[in-house]
Amino acid sequence: MVTATEEPKETAQSHTPPQAATDDAPPPADGGLDLSLMKKKKKKKVKKEGGEEDDFAAKLKQLEVKDAEDAAATAEEESGNMDAGTGIWAHDETKTIGYSMLLQRFFHQLSQKNPDHTLTGTKSFKIPPPQCMREGNRKTVFANIADICKRMKRTEDHLTAYLFAELGTNGSVDGNRRLVIKGRFQQKQIEGMVRKYIIEYVTCKTCKSPDTELSKGENRLYFVTCNNCGSRRSVTAIKTGFSAQVGKRKKMQG
DSSP, X not given: OOXXXXXXXXXXXXXXXXXXXXXXXXXXXXXHHHHHHHHHHHHHHHHHHHHXXXXXXXXXXXXHHXXXXXXXXXXXXXXXXXXXXXXXXXXXXXXXXOHHHHHHHHHXXXXXXXXXXXXXXXXXXXXXXXXXXXXXXXXXXXXXHHHHHHHHTOOHHHHHHHHHHHHTOOEEEOXXXXXXXXXXXXXXXHHHHHHHHHHHHTSOTXXXXXXXXXXEOGGGOEEEEETTTXXXXXXXXXXXXXXXXXXXXXXXXX
């Protein structure tokens, strides 16, 4: 016969699930805990691969830098110094020198022996501006015409004839070799005339060099010969146009 106190004890044991049944229960359908663990492992794996790639890139960069340094050292050893005569430029060197290096050596020596000579074949050409002043109210003095003609390697008579033809006037040369021009002219006008004269009778049309010579050839023609490139061209003759007569009118005689 069962007592009243034992019956509730058995009822409590019947409602409590066994521990073994809980352990043997199948995992949830979504596998929550297992999926989270897998994701964590995947992240760790990616991080590890990224670290390996970074190490590989760093080592590759070191190799590239080392190769570049070795190539620069080899190139410096092969080229050497032209002025000091080291490397491939040594007098007892038997290696073959390439065309590009020979061309570099040519321009290097050219720049040393001819500092004024540039790649365009022109030389430095400096001409002072004309110094003009007024003498009285009707005359203009071109003071440094002799210096300008000396720098251009042209005669004063030729430049004077050109100025008189372009300005439509005349004048004379005083004792100080200054050109006295009849008429009032500004310095800008004289500068423009000298500039046109240089373009027409001084500068070479082929290489733009001012190192030229003006000579008189056959049929009364003038030729400009370039000392730099050797070209020769004819120039137009200076034509004297209308010249205004400056003076007093003659009184009519009755």
